[in-house]
Amino acid sequence: MVSESCGNPSVETEAIMSRRPKYDKSKFCIKCKLNSGAIIVRHAVYCKECFPALLSSKVKRILEPQINPNPELSRKKSLKASGNLLVGFSGGLGSTVLLDLISRIYLSHRTEIKKEEGVNKSRGGKDHPRNEPVWKMVSVCYVEVASGFPGMTDKTQKIHQLLQENYESLEFIPIRLENAFDLSWWNKVGGKAALDANTDLTSDELFVSTALNSPNSDSVQKLRSYISALPTHTAIESAIHTLIRILLLYTARSTQSSHLLLGTSLTSISIKLISSISQGGGFSVREEAQEEWNPDSKGAVRLIRPLQEITLKECSMWAWWNDLLVVGQEKYLRDKDGIEALTKEFIIGLERDYPSTVSTIARTCAKLTPKVDAAGLCILCERPLQPGVQEWKSQISMRATKEPSPPSHSSDPSSVLHSLTSYLCYSCHTTLSSRSSKGVSRNSANTSLPLPVWASTHMQGLLVDVPITDMQPNLKEADEEIWLTHKVNPDEMKVAIGEFLLE
Amino acid sequence: MPPKTCALCENAKAILKRPKTGQQICKDCFFHVFETEVHNTITQANLFARGDRVAIGASGGKDSTVLAYVLKTLNERYHYGLHLFLLSIDEGITGYRDDSLETVKRNQQQYDMPLKILSYDELYGWTMDRIVSQIGKKNNCTFCGVFRRQALDRGAAVLNVDHIVTGHNADDIAETVLMNIMRGDIARLGRCTSIVTQGEDTIKRSKPFKYAYEKEIVMYAYFKKLDYFSTECIYSPDAYRGHARTFLKDLEAARPSAIVDIIHSGEAFEIREEIKATQKIQQTCKRCGYMSSNDLCKACTLLEGLERGMASSGITDRARKKLDAEGPLPENLRTIPFYQPPSGNPNPTITIES
Numbered sequence: 001m002v003s004e005s006c007g008n009p010s011v012e013t014e015a016i017m018s019r020r021p022k023y024d025k026s027k028f029c030i031k032c033k034l035n036s037g038a039i040i041v042r043h044a045v046y047c048k049e050c051f052p053a054l055l056s057s058k059v060k061r062i063l064e065p066q067i068n069p070n071p072e073l074s075r076k077k078s079l080k081a082s083g084n085l086l087v088g089f090s091g092g093l094g095s096t097v098l099l100d101l102i103s104r105i106y107l108s109h110r111t112e113i114k115k116e117e118g119v120n121k122s123r124g125g126k127d128h129p130r131n132e133p134v135w136k137m138v139s140v141c142y143v144e145v146a147s148g149f150p151g152m153t154d155k156t157q158k159i160h161q162l163l164q165e166n167y168e169s170l171e172f173i174p175i176r177l178e179n180a181f182d183l184s185w186w187n188k189v190g191g192k193a194a195l196d197a198n199t200d201l202t203s204d205e206l207f208v209s210t211a212l213n214s215p216n217s218d219s220v221q222k223l224r225s226y227i228s229a230l231p232t233h234t235a236i237e238s239a240i241h242t243l244i245r246i247l248l249l250y251t252a253r254s255t256q257s258s259h260l261l262l263g264t265s266l267t268s269i270s271i272k273l274i275s276s277i278s279q280g281g282g283f284s285v286r287e288e289a290q291e292e293w294n295p296d297s298k299g300a301v302r303l304i305r306p307l308q309e310i311t312l313k314e315c316s317m318w319a320w321w322n323d324l325l326v327v328g329q330e331k332y333l334r335d336k337d338g339i340e341a342l343t344k345e346f347i348i349g350l351e352r353d354y355p356s357t358v359s360t361i362a363r364t365c366a367k368l369t370p371k372v373d374a375a376g377l378c379i380l381c382e383r384p385l386q387p388g389v390q391e392w393k394s395q396i397s398m399r400a401t402k403e404p405s406p407p408s409h410s411s412d413p414s415s416v417l418h419s420l421t422s423y424l425c426y427s428c429h430t431t432l433s434s435r436s437s438k439g440v441s442r443n444s445a446n447t448s449l450p451l452p453v454w455a456s457t458h459m460q461g462l463l464v465d466v467p468i469t470d471m472q473p474n475l476k477e478a479d480e481e482i483w484l485t486h487k488v489n490p491d492e493m494k495v496a497i498g499e500f501l502l503e
Numbered sequence: 504m505p506p507k508t509c510a511l512c513e514n515a516k517a518i519l520k521r522p523k524t525g526q527q528i529c530k531d532c533f534f535h536v537f538e539t540e541v542h543n544t545i546t547q548a549n550l551f552a553r554g555d556r557v558a559i560g561a562s563g564g565k566d567s568t569v570l571a572y573v574l575k576t577l578n579e580r581y582h583y584g585l586h587l588f589l590l591s592i593d594e595g596i597t598g599y600r601d602d603s604l605e606t607v608k609r610n611q612q613q614y615d616m617p618l619k620i621l622s623y624d625e626l627y628g629w630t631m632d633r634i635v636s637q638i639g640k641k642n643n644c645t646f647c648g649v650f651r652r653q654a655l656d657r658g659a660a661v662l663n664v665d666h667i668v669t670g671h672n673a674d675d676i677a678e679t680v681l682m683n684i685m686r687g688d689i690a691r692l693g694r695c696t697s698i699v700t701q702g703e704d705t706i707k708r709s710k711p712f713k714y715a716y717e718k719e720i721v722m723y724a725y726f727k728k729l730d731y732f733s734t735e736c737i738y739s740p741d742a743y744r745g746h747a748r749t750f751l752k753d754l755e756a757a758r759p760s761a762i763v764d765i766i767h768s769g770e771a772f773e774i775r776e777e778i779k780a781t782q783k784i785q786q787t788c789k790r791c792g793y794m795s796s797n798d799l800c801k802a803c804t805l806l807e808g809l810e811r812g813m814a815s816s817g818i819t820d821r822a823r824k825k826l827d828a829e830g831p832l833p834e835n836l837r838t839i840p841f842y843q844p845p846s847g848n849p850n851p852t853i854t855i856e857s
Contacts, residue, residue, distance in 0.1 A: 234758050274684070278754050278761050282768025339761065342753050350685075350746075360687040367689050368772040386771060395543055396714045396763055397524050398536045401511045426767060434760040435525050 039317050042355050048321065055310060055318060059101050063306040066290070067134060067259070078132070083258030083299075085135035086173075088248045089142045091159055091327035094263030097315045098307055099140065100324055102261065103167060106134050135259070139171040141251050143244045147178050148223045149332045159327055175251060180243045181222035186453040189254040190298070194456040199420050199449045201229055204399070204433045206420040208451070208459060222450040229449040232436040233338035238279060239431060240332065241340075242381045245303075246454060249293050249382075252301045264305040267312035267351060270361040275343040281427040283370050283386040289362075295382050295458075311351070311358065337436075378425035379458035380451075389426045418463055420451075511536070519726075522718040522759060530726050537723055541711055542577050548698045550709050553584035556664040560655055561589040561610065561618075563603025566670025568610060568731040569720050570712060574668070575614050589614075590658045590667070592651055593622035595630020603732040621658040623650055627806055628837050637809060649801045653793055653839070659706050671710040674717040674751065677765040682747040689774055690782055696769035705794050716762060791839040803839060810837055 029035045029047035031054070037045035046054055069082045087102060089095045142159050146152040156174045163172050179185040186194060195210045196217070230236050252260040264272065272288050281288075289308055294300035307315065319326055333341070350357045374384030421429060432449065451459070507517040507527050515529035521536075528536070545551065559574060561567040571589060578585050591607045604620065611618040624630050627650060634646050659667050676696060683692040694700060701707040712720065724731060754761040774782070787793065788800035795801070804823075813826045 232758055274681070277680070277684070277768040278765055279758075280760075280764035280767045282771035285768070285772055337757050339754055339757050342750070342757055346750050346753075357685055361684055364684050364687045364689060364692065367775055367778045368692075369775045370771060371773045392767065395547060396540070398540055398543075399524055399526065401532065401535065426764075426771075430760055430764060434758055434764075436758060 039314070041311070041314055042359065051314075051317070051321075055101060055314065056105055058309045059105060059306045062308055063261075063304055066302055066304050069258075079134045080132070081135050081258045083135070083256050084137040084139065086248070086252040086255055086257040086260045087138065087140045087170075088244075088260060088262045089140045089159065089163075090263070090329055091142070091155055092263070092329045093312070093315050093319060093326050094265045094268060094307055096263070096324050096326045097265075097310075097318050098261060098263030099167065100318070100322065102306070103170075107138060107169070135257075137171070137255070138169075139173050139255050139257070140167065141173040141175060141248055143175050143177060143247055145177045145240065145244070145332060147176060147220045148227050148240070150224075152330055152332060155327060155330075162325060162327060173251060173255070175247055177240070177243060177247070178219040178223040179247055180219075180452040180454075181226070181450055182219040183453060185219075186457075189250045191250070191453060192457050192460075194453045195460060197451040197456040197459060199432070199451060201231065201432060201447045201449055204421065206424075206429070206432055208418050208420050210456070210459075225446060225448070226450055226452075229446045231432070232434065233333055234279065234340070235431045235434070236333060237338040237340040238427065242428075243452060246382060246452070249301055249303065250454070253299055256299075257301060260301050260303045262303065262305050263307055265307045265310055265312050265315050266362055267347065267358055269305065269308050270358045271340070271344050271347045273361055273365045274347065275340045276427065278339050278343065279427045280430050281425075282368075283374075283426065284383040285365050285368050286370070287383050289366065291383070293382065295377055295454075308362065309359075311355075312348075313351075377458075378428050379420075379423045379455045379462070380428040381425060382454070383425060385423075385425050389424075389429065390421055393426075393429075418459070420459070423459065423462060519722065522722070523716045523763070525759060533722070533726065537715070537719060538573060538576060538580075541573055541715060542581060544698070544714055545577070545583075545711055548709070550668075550699065550711065551583055551585055551666065554586070555584075555666055556586045556588065556662070557666045557668055558588045558590040558619075558655075558659045558662055558664040559616075560667055560669040561591045561607045562670075563591070563606035563610075563732045564670070565720055565724050565731045565733060566672055566712060566717075568606065568729050569724050569727075570668065570670040571610055571614055571616065572727065572729055573723075574711070575616070587614075587616050588662055588664060589616050589618040590655065590662065590664075591618065591620045592654045592658065593620055593624075594647060594651065595623050595632055597632055606730065606732050609730070617662075619658055619662055621654050621661070623654065626650075626654055626657060627802075627839060629806070629809055634809060637812075646805055649805060653800075653802045656706055656793070665707065667706055667708045668711055669708065670712055670720075672712040672715050672717045672720055673762045673766060674755075676710070676713055676769070677762045678744060678747045678751050680765050680769040681751065682744055685747065689778065692769070693774045693779075696766055714763060714766070793839075806837070806839060 027037050027045060029037050029050050030044045031046060031050040035047035035049060038048045039046050039051060041054070064079060067079045067081050087095070087099055089099060140163055142156065144154055144156045146154040160172055160174065163170065175185070183194060197208050197210045200207045200209070226239070227236055230239055248260055248262075269289060273285065276282075276288055277285065289305060291303045292300055293303060318324070347358060347361075370384070370386070372387065375387040376385045377383065378385045420432075424432070509515050509517045509529035509532050510526045511528050511532040515531065517527035517529055519530070519533060520527050521533065551557065557574075559567060559571050561571060571587075574585075574587060577583065578587060589607060589611055591604060593604060607618065607620075610616070622630075631643065631647055635643050638646070655667055655669075679695045680692065683689075683695055698711075698713050699707060699709040723729075751762070751765075754765075758764075783796040786795055786798070788795040788803055789798050790803045791800060793800045793802065799807075808822075808826065811826060811829070813822055813829075
């Protein structure tokens with residue numbers, strides 16, 4: 001019995017994943033057609049000389065339409081951002097390559113590049129408008145996560161050294177994961193005063209208790225408490241990513257940056273997309289590629305991933321050919337149980353044998369959009385909040401056959417109980433409430449989760465019966481809209497008009 | 504370790520842990536929540552109307568056996584007022600269907616429901632065994648799936664039903680979402696989480712088990728002592744779905760809610776407007792009248808290929824061109840009978856086994 005489609009490279013099957021040959025036509029570079037190929041990028045062959053232009057054009061294609069305040073798809077005007085630039089740097093391959101490419105393409109004061117290429121980039125002199133920098137100031141931000149995981153090495157110093165040696169003109173901003181629980185950091189980046197809030201993870205309602213005059217607890221302790229209270233390994237992976245992203249965004253705002261760039265490659269985007277979809281994050285599928293962040297309308301930051309069309313393999317070759325030192329990222333979870341780690345293993349395995357799968361995933365998700373409009377923002381991850389999440393969850397699974405008894409309030413008059421659930425998106429609620437199949441939570445002794453500072457502030461803003469200094473809540477009937485009002489005193493008025501007063 | 508009490512009734516001893524929620528509950532509470540969740544799915548989606556004639560796609564496997572049992576139970580308990588039928592397809596795979604068809608016949612006796620068995624041989628003139636002997640073991644999933652879909656609709660038309668229900672469960676839907684993303688099948692991705700699908704000329708189809716975990720269906724069958732046949736199709740080789748399935752099992756082990764989380768994600772997004780405009784519009788097949796996105800539906804294309812000795816013309820572009828180059832369709836070639844959607848006549852046109 002002879003199989004008709006055996007070895008047929010152009011099989012267009014609907015059911016079978018077909019293997020295709022490594023390259024389509026010849027071993028010569030598809031661009032210049034002269035040199036012998038050195039790298040195969042999804043069946044197309046490129047030589048070492050044409051490769052830089054390939055990567056550079058991919059970066060520009062993603063980034064440039066988003067630089068000017070009004071995004072335009074094709075423009076001949078000059079590029080001028082409304083603010084500064086912050087580049088998120090993790091020490092990993094993606095961010096190392098990102099920083100290198102951004103520096104080469106946009107930061108013309110890298111004189112060593114000009115020498116290498118033998119071309120003077122700043123034609124017409126350095127003051128020519130053409131050579132005006134796109135961003136006035138460029139900073140690099142690194143988030144150290146070691147404090148959350150005892151035994152992990154702190155890499156801040158090493159990274160600082162690396163950046164000083166290679167990018168001395170860029171400002172280095174080191175921050176730490178525990179800043180998410182640090183009020184002084186929060187004040188520094190312009191956050192409003194927040195109360196200490198903790199969430200009880202024993203019930204799906206996720207009751208929050210706040211204390212007015214809480215003792216100053218160490219932010220490292222709070223971070224470790226946060227991590228140990230999370231119910232699954234998947235939850236830890238997801239929660240850490242969210243903390244890092246929000247820390248970077250607030251740092252970007254505090255440096256008056258209009259853009260935050262992250263070094264997520266095509267491979268990483270595919271992993272994040274599948275991982276996010278597997279955790280119920282379909283509503284924010286577009287935010288995985290790019291987001292416009294402006295939670296309290298104090299100035300938008302565009303989070304862009306310029307490497308999203310460049311595979312891990314291309315990043316590796318670039319780093320190798322340009323002798324880029326990659327510090328690397330230490331795994332913070334020793335075992336590989338989380339959904340993100342499983343997805344990574346699955347996708348990397350697929351990419352090896354079926355290279356077009358990775359780009360197909362990214363391309364398919366780029367064609368999707370949320371079905372309904374968002375009902376605000378999730379207070380934990382600050383992404384669009386899908387309406388009706390809890391109604392959906394309660395319809396899908398019956399968790400009780402009787403009416404639940406009302407929660408018992410604590411005797412402490414200063415602590416108030418509210419449910420966090422309705423302010424969380426599906427993924428964040430599932431992160432905090434979904435148990436693993438092992439039955440017990442990872443550390444059943446700790447079920448009290450401290451809230452990050454931004455979440456406490458958002459929560460405060462949404463609730464009115466928590467007394468906040470100087471404000472007297474004006475409570476109306478429960479089903480009417482509730483407003484916070486306070487009498488404006490002359491000193492406050494003076495602050496507002498001070499610059500116009502002549503004496 | 505002391506025996507735990509049921510988390511729901513707080514009365515009886517807990518004897519199982521629910522795969523979906525992790526709750527430790529007793530048998531009766533499990534039956535109650537499982538059945539009530541399916542009932543809620545049906546009522547919230549307004550799946551049925553009183554008097555509807557509903558065909559249950561019955562393969563003799565666990566999903567359709569439990570579906571028939573649960574639908575019968577709910578129909579009586581909540582007075583849906585439905586007329587239920589069993590509809591089974593015989594693909595002509597020796598050893599596979601023989602045993603499961605016996606189960607369906609037994610189900611017919613046990614649940615007292617009329618049964619119609621439709622075979623590929625009767626409809627297309629080809630059994631799967633004969634198809635495989637011509638094309639080999641690659642691409643047979645395409646033939647089987649396409650032929651079965653039409654067969655279910657045709658069987659339902661013969662029975663004059665308004666509605667087909669299939670036993671697709673939460674695991675199937677989650678797997679399909681992942682698979683369609685991996686394959687870039689944007690058209691299917693936009694439809695695959697819908698609980699009801701209906702075209703202009705096709706019979707309404709729905710999946711009442713959309714949110715029911717496969718493990719819970721097995722658990723239900725086990726505790727209710729329902730018998731079914733579990734068979735792996737001998738012709739299913741290395742398919743996309745297999746990869747997605749393995750991955751899904753790993754996700755479920757890491758976090759049991761992953762299955763409904765994926766379905767939730769699938770329901771949360773849709774295709775962007777500008778992409779929708781480029782999608783193919785549905786037409787009807789010029790040869791057999793079934794729904795199609797091209798001039799000829801896939802089943803007619805596949806059958807023509809089989810009849811003319813070039814089976815891969817339904818699969819590859821190159822083979823299709825070669826077939827077209829050989830000339831037009833010969834006059835006396837076997838084709839699929841013209842499809843008549845149900846006319847609304849309450850009396851079925853042919854006798855059924857009762």
